[in-house]
Amino acid sequence: MATHNPPWSKAIYTDGRFHPPAAGGTLQVRDKSSGELLGVAGDAATSDVDAAVASSVTAQRAWAALPYTERAAILRGVATALEHADGFRELIVRETGSIAGKADYEIASAVGELTEAAALASRPVGEVLQTGHPGRFSVGERVPVGLVAAITPWNFPLVLGMRVIAPALALGNTVLLKPSPETPLSGGLAIAELFEQAGAPAGVFQVLPGGEEVGRRLVEHPDVAMVHFTGSTTVGRQIASTAGSLLKKTSLELGGNNALVVLADADVDQAAMIGAWSSFHYQGQTCISAGRHIVDRAVADAYLRNLSERAAAITVGDTFRDRTGLGPIINDVQLARARRLLDEAVAGGARVLTGGTNKGRFFRPTVVVDVDPASALWTEEIFAPIAPVAVVDGAEQAVELANDTRYGLVSSVVGSDIHRATEVARRLNSAMVHVNDATPQDEPLAPFGGIGHSGLGGRAGGDANLEEFTERRWRTVASEPVHYPY
Ligand code: NAD
Numbered sequence: 001m002a003t004h005n006p007p008w009s010k011a012i013y014t015d016g017r018f019h020p021p022a023a024g025g026t027l028q029v030r031d032k033s034s035g036e037l038l039g040v041a042g043d044a045a046t047s048d049v050d051a052a053v054a055s056s057v058t059a060q061r062a063w064a065a066l067p068y069t070e071r072a073a074i075l076r077g078v079a080t081a082l083e084h085a086d087g088f089r090e091l092i093v094r095e096t097g098s099i100a101g102k103a104d105y106e107i108a109s110a111v112g113e114l115t116e117a118a119a120l121a122s123r124p125v126g127e128v129l130q131t132g133h134p135g136r137f138s139v140g141e142r143v144p145v146g147l148v149a150a151i152t153p154w155n156f157p158l159v160l161g162m163r164v165i166a167p168a169l170a171l172g173n174t175v176l177l178k179p180s181p182e183t184p185l186s187g188g189l190a191i192a193e194l195f196e197q198a199g200a201p202a203g204v205f206q207v208l209p210g211g212e213e214v215g216r217r218l219v220e221h222p223d224v225a226m227v228h229f230t231g232s233t234t235v236g237r238q239i240a241s242t243a244g245s246l247l248k249k250t251s252l253e254l255g256g257n258n259a260l261v262v263l264a265d266a267d268v269d270q271a272a273m274i275g276a277w278s279s280f281h282y283q284g285q286t287c288i289s290a291g292r293h294i295v296d297r298a299v300a301d302a303y304l305r306n307l308s309e310r311a312a313a314i315t316v317g318d319t320f321r322d323r324t325g326l327g328p329i330i331n332d333v334q335l336a337r338a339r340r341l342l343d344e345a346v347a348g349g350a351r352v353l354t355g356g357t358n359k360g361r362f363f364r365p366t367v368v369v370d371v372d373p374a375s376a377l378w379t380e381e382i383f384a385p386i387a388p389v390a391v392v393d394g395a396e397q398a399v400e401l402a403n404d405t406r407y408g409l410v411s412s413v414v415g416s417d418i419h420r421a422t423e424v425a426r427r428l429n430s431a432m433v434h435v436n437d438a439t440p441q442d443e444p445l446a447p448f449g450g451i452g453h454s455g456l457g458g459r460a461g462g463d464a465n466l467e468e469f470t471e472r473r474w475r476t477v478a479s480e481p482v483h484y485p486y
Contacts, residue, residue, distance in 0.1 A: 007196075008189035012042040012209060014052040016202025018192070022047045027181050027209055032097030032328050032361075033318035041184035044208040049176075049217040052206045056147045056174040057223050059203030064144050064172035072118040075166055077198030079114035082107060085194065090320070091186045092158060097327035099319050102282050106186075110162040112444040117166035120465060135480040142470035144172035145249060146225030149218040151239075153231045154180035154330060155285050157187025160253075163444075164228045165191070165205060167465035173226075177207050178218060180231075182330060184209035219243055226250065226469075233381075233407075233453045240456060251457030251468060253287070254450060255381040256409030258439045259402035260290040261424060263395060263415035264298035270436070271299070271414040272306035278412065278438040279387035280314060280365045283326050285334075287454075288410045288432075288440045291382050293389040294398045300391040304369060307387060308354040311365040328361035329384055335361050338384030342366065345377035345388070355385070379405070395424050403429045408451035412439045431455065 010026050011018035025043030030036065063071070082088065092103035126141030150164040157179055165175050179187030188207040195205045208214050215235075219227050219242050229239050230253040243250040260278050262271045278290035295303050319327035329335040335358065345368065346352060355366030365385040371378050377388055392398045402411055410432040415421035418435065425433045431451045434441055442448055447459035458468040 006039065006189070006193070008041065008185070008193060010040050010042050011189065012044045012048055013189060013192035013207040014048065014203075015055045015206070016196070018189070021045055022051075027184055029095060029183075029185055031094040031320065032330060033094070033320055038091075038094055039185050041189055041209040043181075044210040044214050046213060046217045048208060049214055049221065052176055052208055053147065053221050053223050055203040056176055056206060059201060060144070060147055060172075060174040063169075063174055063201065063204050068121040071170055071172070072121040074195075074198050074200050075114050075118040075121070075170060078194045078200075079111045079118070081194040081197045082111055082114070085190075088158070088186065088190060091190060093320050095183050095186050096154065096157065097319060097330060098282050099325065099327065100323075106156055106158045109159045109442065109444065113159065113162045113166045116444040116462070117170040117465070120167055121170040123466065125470075129474075131476070135478060137477040137479060139475050141473050141475055142171070142466065143473050145469055145471055146173060147223060148173045148175050148226045148228055148469065149221075149224045150175055150177045151215050151218065151227065151229045151231065152177065152179050152187055154182035154187065155282065155287075157183035158191065159442075160230050161187055161191060163448075163460045164230075167460075168228075168469045169205065171466070171469045173469055174204050175206070176218060176224070177205070178214050179207070179209055181209065181211050216242075219248070220246070222246075224248070229253070236456070249457075252455055253448075253460065254454050254456075255407065256287045256289075256450060256454050257291045257379065257381050257405050257407045258288060258409055258430070259292045259294055259405075259411045259428070260439060261398045261402055261411065261413045261428075262293065262295040262299060262303055263398070263413065263421060263424065264296040265416040265420075266296075266299055266303075266414045267416060268299050268302045268306055272303055272310055274412065274414055274436075274438045275303070275307050275387060276310040276365075278440060280311065280326060280385045281438075281440055283329055283363065284385040285330060285383050286440055287381075288442070289382070290412065290439045291388070292378060292402070293387055294401050295389055295391055296395075296398065297391050297393050300389075304353060304367065304389060307389070308367045311367050311387070312354045314365050316362045316364060326365065326385060329358075329363055332361070334383055335363070338363060338382065338386065341377045341380065341382060341384075342368070342386060345371050345375045348372045348375050350375070350377070350388070373401070373404070381407070395420075399424060399427050403427075406453040409454035410434070410439045410441070412437060431459075
């Protein structure tokens with residue numbers, strides 16, 4: 001991967017080549033820690049969307065008709081290119097403001113998505129059905145959906161793109177990717193470079209960096225068969241409404257307000273480590289961060305002490321130059337929101353045990369107690385390194401409080417009696433639940449997704465991808481002449 005003179009400078013990627021967008025717009029991409037200019041992407045216009053859709057629709061027929069071995073080979077080629085793309089790690093660190101470990105995770109996970117998708121390409125695509133009609137051959141088969149538009153957020157730009165691109169392509173669809181304007185490089189154009197290196201046919205995978213307007217056009221375009229959106233619940237609702245009126249297939253992976261339940265018999269040191277990782281990892285900017293710690297009174301004092309000590313020990317600063325533990329909040333809008341949520345909660349009686357301060361976008365990891373359960377800090381997704389802790393008496397109260405939310409993404413339960421902790425976990429209303437581990441978990445083979453305000457549609461990962469990126473078709477063949485009344 002070229003980082004110094006990239007082919008994608010000021011470009012979009014359509015029809016198998018990097019080129020300037022029709023209206024010549026650009027997007028400046030900054031190193032999120034230093035503010036330094038990192039690169040310039042093209043800023044697509046709606047006319048670019050229309051041209052790319054046309055080329056994708058044509059490419060899809062040929063792509064789906066290829067032997068599966070060729071589609072799988074391209075995906076394995078992209079995986080190899082990514083494993084050898086030296087500059088990708090630095091690009092993610094600087095473009096997302098993350099530590100190197102998070103970049104390594106994204107790369108390894110994206111490689112996993114690609115290799116699993118290559119295997120998905122060889123799965124059976126149908127079954128022969130019993131039929132009550134003599135002479136009829138009846139099959140249920142899976143066919144590609146067609147052109148899939150993937151609209152992605154900035155927080156895990158490589159892996160959240162790849163978990164759609166790879167399985168969708170494996171199953172014979174083409175993909176148009178619109179990354180977030182915060183991360184059009186590691187979330188888009190640098191991925192296109194990998195596909196180019198792997199020899200993907202023109203039009204099969206295309207990248208349209210841009211903002212809301214590009215996203216809206218993709219959702220509205222009649223030739224886009226499916227929209228896969230990962231992002232906020234607010235935007236997800238708008239997309240659901242437009243796509244619903246167009247009767248378009250959608251899959252929405254949205255926000256969360258995830259609970260971490262610490263039971264009375266929990267090992268406090270383990271629980272606090274799990275709690276710290278769940279809320280502070282990547283500045284708390286993941287949909288699967290813990291936004292609510294619900295802790296049994298029996299261990300609450302020790303838990304709060306331990307969690308606060310861990311928070312106070314984390315270094316915050318430039319993740320690229322100073323190798324700190326946490327980097328900056330992604331932008332000023334998110335920073336102002338995090339400040340408002342915390343300041344309002346404190347004005348309402350909450351107590352900050354550690355942190356609570358910020359130098360510019362660098363926000364100290366924060367532990368806060370006595371939060372009013374009606375406050376936005378408790379009820380909304382935070383997206384900053386803030387751990388609100390509520391103290392409860394017993395597992396019943398913990399379950400009740402954990403389930404008091406419209407979101408339903410992930411939750412965790414920590415307790416020494418694994419049987420009991422599992423029973424509590426099974427009562428939590430979330431699509432994913434972990435016992436004795438942190439809330440941020442993702443694997444290529446696991447069904448990842450949310451219920452309620454956290455998602456609509458299918459799941460990402462493993463067999464769920466077959467359901468997600470194909471349509472079922474019933475096909476019959478009559479082997480003898482048929483007879484009807486007229
Ligand atoms: P966002 O909703 O603001 O933007 C996501 C994407 O949608 C971006 O590419 C953006 O340009 C585009 N977009 C914005 N308005 C649009 C519109 N009207 N029509 C079409 N596209 C539009 O989200 P963000 O700030 O980039 O990301 C953070 C959010 O993503 C958080 O809420 C987080 O919980 C969520 N998220 C969810 C998952 C999951 O798997 N459930 C994973 C990561 C992030």
